[in-house]
Amino acid sequence: MAKITFITQDDETITLEADSGSVMELATENNIKGIDGDCGGVCSCATCHVHVEPSFFDKVGEASEIEKDMLELDDNVTEYSRLVCQIEISQELDGVVLHVAK
Amino acid sequence: MTEESTKNQVCVIIGASHAGVNCAFALRKEGWAGEITLLDADPALPYHRPPLSKAYLSGDDEIEKHRLKGADSYQKEEITLHLGVRATAINRSDKTVILHDGRVLSYHKLVLATGAGPLIPSIPGIDTAPNLYPLRTLADTNDIREALQRSSPKRVVIIGGGYIGLETAASLKKLGATVTVLEMEERVLARVTAPEMSEFFQDLHAERGVQVLTNKAVTAIQSEKGTTTVVCADESRYEADLVVIGCGIRVNTELAEQAGLQIENGIRVDATARTSDDDIYAIGDCTFHHNPHYDRFIRLESVQNAVDQAKVAAAAICGKETTYDSIPWFWSDQYDVKLQMVGLSTGYDQTVVRKEESENTKFSVWYFKGDTLLAVDAVNNAKAYVLGTKFIKDDKKIDRAKLGDPSVDFKPGNLLA
Numbered sequence: 001m002a003k004i005t006f007i008t009q010d011d012e013t014i015t016l017e018a019d020s021g022s023v024m025e026l027a028t029e030n031n032i033k034g035i036d037g038d039c040g041g042v043c044s045c046a047t048c049h050v051h052v053e054p055s056f057f058d059k060v061g062e063a064s065e066i067e068k069d070m071l072e073l074d075d076n077v078t079e080y081s082r083l084v085c086q087i088e089i090s091q092e093l094d095g096v097v098l099h100v101a102k
Numbered sequence: 103m104t105e106e107s108t109k110n111q112v113c114v115i116i117g118a119s120h121a122g123v124n125c126a127f128a129l130r131k132e133g134w135a136g137e138i139t140l141l142d143a144d145p146a147l148p149y150h151r152p153p154l155s156k157a158y159l160s161g162d163d164e165i166e167k168h169r170l171k172g173a174d175s176y177q178k179e180e181i182t183l184h185l186g187v188r189a190t191a192i193n194r195s196d197k198t199v200i201l202h203d204g205r206v207l208s209y210h211k212l213v214l215a216t217g218a219g220p221l222i223p224s225i226p227g228i229d230t231a232p233n234l235y236p237l238r239t240l241a242d243t244n245d246i247r248e249a250l251q252r253s254s255p256k257r258v259v260i261i262g263g264g265y266i267g268l269e270t271a272a273s274l275k276k277l278g279a280t281v282t283v284l285e286m287e288e289r290v291l292a293r294v295t296a297p298e299m300s301e302f303f304q305d306l307h308a309e310r311g312v313q314v315l316t317n318k319a320v321t322a323i324q325s326e327k328g329t330t331t332v333v334c335a336d337e338s339r340y341e342a343d344l345v346v347i348g349c350g351i352r353v354n355t356e357l358a359e360q361a362g363l364q365i366e367n368g369i370r371v372d373a374t375a376r377t378s379d380d381d382i383y384a385i386g387d388c389t390f391h392h393n394p395h396y397d398r399f400i401r402l403e404s405v406q407n408a409v410d411q412a413k414v415a416a417a418a419i420c421g422k423e424t425t426y427d428s429i430p431w432f433w434s435d436q437y438d439v440k441l442q443m444v445g446l447s448t449g450y451d452q453t454v455v456r457k458e459e460s461e462n463t464k465f466s467v468w469y470f471k472g473d474t475l476l477a478v479d480a481v482n483n484a485k486a487y488v489l490g491t492k493f494i495k496d497d498k499k500i501d502r503a504k505l506g507d508p509s510v511d512f513k514p515g516n517l518l519a
Binding site: 036 | 431491514
């Protein structure tokens with residue numbers, strides 16, 4: 001089981017556990033505010049944008065080309081931006097902290 | 103409206119797909135403190151519809167992977183779900199909804215998220231053909247998957263070369279079917295894209311071994327001794343073990359119509375998603391609404407519109423000032439090709455096709471009317487999609503020569519007129 005912590009725009013901290021699926025599925029299943037996942041996880045809507053807490057960025061890894069393209073003109077993009085529909089849950093992710101982007 | 107003032111009120115939402123579910127959750131977010139009742143005739147816990155013709159159809163996923171929200175989320179937000187329940191009438195004078203089992207629900211605010219159903223064309227034999235399905239609900243997709251598993255020749259005929267038809271073709275091909283798509287028009291996706299896009303998708307399917315035939319008007323479906331034959335106007339005949347109907351939709355307006363609400367190519371709503379009754383809102387595929395950017399009334403079949411109107415209606419119901427003002431966007435996944443679309447191309451008089459250097463399956467079609475960029479279709483090119491979105495939103499004038507020149511770097515500043 002990997003523990004994943006979300007910090008929402010309202011500064012709510014929610015820690016969830018899972019061992020498979022995408023981080024977006026985990027977040028929408030648990031109604032994490034600000035992660036909508038409108039397109040269902042096919043990297044078409046950019047409504048599951050987070051900023052990975054920098055100290056965990058190596059664990060989570062770089063955004064793929066399509067994620068970078070989708071976020072390129074987003075006002076809130078940072079070097080730690082990811083779309084969580086593109087992050088598969090594994091033990092590797094245990095402990096990561098994700099800040100839900102605006 | 104304060105939270106206190108909604109405390110003893112009831113909001114009933116008819117339809118629990120993208121629009122209805124998002125509206126229920128958005129109501130809580132906007133401070134609705136009263137009851138929320140969400141109902142749908144579909145017995146399944148609300149799910150994403152787009153994967154039904156894509157990942158869910160072609161893969162081994164359980165539907166749980168594609169749920170809109172987890173079961174607990176409804177409980178936590180105190181949203182009462184009534185699934186497998188059909189609303190049969192709305193009584194506006196005493197503000198009630200009548201259910202098929204005779205139950206009566208009272209409402210203070212009512213939201214119609216009734217969506218659309220598949221259009222089944224009136225073709226002789228279509229009612230009695232075995233293994234013939236539309237594709238709109240989870241049950242439809244499960245039926246299609248099972249019918250394909252039962253059949254060993256796996257011959258599939260798909261009537262209609264729109265997005266549903268083509269996505270279904272790609273998914274069933276992946277499952278080992280022999281697929282023929284019959285399109286009535288002279289090209290696939292004729293209603294929604296430029297000829298360049300139709301040609302690309304026609305070629306893509308041909309390369310993958312799907313037979314896509316155009317100018318094929320189906321005139322009869324004959325079923326004999328377990329074999330179904332689809333017959334066209336040109337007397338060509340196609341045998342099928344499974345027939346999928348992808349002929350578009352009909353809007354579910356019956357409830358609204360019977361209640362005397364204004365109907366015009368869908369349920370007519372204002373900029374806050376309110377119908378001609380002050381206490382009844384309508385959202386999603388079933389609405390005929392004004393799009394400020396294109397300055398005309400439209401009806402849209404899309405997740406984007408469902409979700410955005412849901413949020414607008416929820417805010418309006420909670421007394422917040424809000425208006426619907428979205429640029430429509432859509433997507434389609436076929437094989438490994440990702441199509442992303444933004445804007446409405448209707449009325450375009452010119453297109454610019456931009457093919458990226460070195461990669462022949464990465465291109466975009468830009469639709470213009472005069473100087474105005476109306477819409478962009480981007481194939482395997484998210485960059486074109488986001489640039490197009492920004493240009494359309496900001497009403498930017500584009501240098502079309504630079505746009506069409508792939509050696510000009512794809513950056514906003516390089517492409518402006």
